[in-house]
Every structure is written in structure tokens, then in C-alpha cells.
Amino acid sequence: MKQDEPIVYMITRFTDIINGLKGFDQKFTNGKLVSKMLRSLSEDWNSLRMLIENTKNVNTYPLEKLYRSLMMYELNNVETKEKTRRSKEEMKEPPKRQIALKSTNDEGSSTQT
Incomplete structure (x- = not known):
């Protein structure tokens, strides 16, 4: 699996290779x-692979179910990363600065001494 490659692209490539080999x-x-699919996952997928x-x-786990699990994991992982x-x-x-305003005396009273 290529780094930062969407899992759908990897699944498509994997399927193309397998279909080509079946032709032979x-x-x-x-x-x-x-x-083979689990082994081809990158290190970012270690937790799901181990799970x-x-x-x-693995011998009876359906390939389609694995595909769904991988896509759901990627979707959840992308949301978490975001x-x-x-x-x-x-x-x-930076923290937003607050502006302190000067107080003015609007009464206009002045004191004479």
C-alpha cells in the first residue's frame, strides 16, 4: 500500500492483480x-490488522467483509485526524486581545479651586 493512498484505490489494485493472476x-x-490483503497494508493500519x-x-473471513471493515476504519480514521x-x-x-477602553466623564463638570 502506498503512503496516504485511499483504501479504495488499494482494493481496486489488489482486485486487478488477483483477477489477472486468475487469468493465468x-x-x-x-x-x-x-x-495477502492484510499483509499489504501500511503501518498506519497495524491496529486494525492485529485486531x-x-x-x-482469517481462513473463513470473507474478503468482502474485510473490504467493508477497511473502508469503515479509514472513514473513522480520517474524521479523527481532521x-x-x-x-x-x-x-x-494567538489568544484574542481584548481592548480596554478609557472611561470618560460625560457630565462635563469641572472643579475649580
């Missing part, structure tokens, strides 16, 4: 395809 009579089990490998049977970026930008903004 290569046979792949579902488990093998899921394993799937440790909680699901919120983090916004909060960092807000922290960088």
Missing part, C-alpha cells in the same frame, strides 16, 4: 487472499 489459472483460497488477525479466523488537526490549529492561534 492461479487458484487462491479466500484465506490466502485475506492474508482482525487476533479475533477472526478533528485532531482542527484542534491543533485552534491551539496555535
Whole structure:
């Protein structure tokens, strides 16, 4: 997987490669395809990869379900990154200055001594 590449592009590329290999009579089990897809993910996906490998049977986990999980993870991750970026930008903004106004005496009274 390329850095900062949307998961949809990676899934499309993966599917194109697999379909091309099937054209040469290569046979792949579902488990093998899921394993290859998980291995091809970048380090940003380590938490999801470990979760799937440790909680699901990779040999019986449907490839389509993996695709959905990856897309949902990316969607949630993008929203989280955007919120983090916004909060960092807000922290960088200098505090707004308040203007103190001089008080004036509108009565116009003057004291003579």
C-alpha cells in the first residue's frame, strides 16, 4: 500500500492483480487472499490488522467483509485526524486581545479651586 493512498484505490489494485493472476489459472483460497490483503497494508493500519488477525479466523473471513471493515476504519480514521488537526490549529492561534477602553466623564463638570 502506498503512503496516504485511499483504501479504495488499494482494493481496486489488489482486485486487478488477483483477477489477472486468475487469468493465468492461479487458484487462491479466500484465506490466502485475506492474508495477502492484510499483509499489504501500511503501518498506519497495524491496529486494525492485529485486531482482525487476533479475533477472526482469517481462513473463513470473507474478503468482502474485510473490504467493508477497511473502508469503515479509514472513514473513522480520517474524521479523527481532521478533528485532531482542527484542534491543533485552534491551539496555535494567538489568544484574542481584548481592548480596554478609557472611561470618560460625560457630565462635563469641572472643579475649580
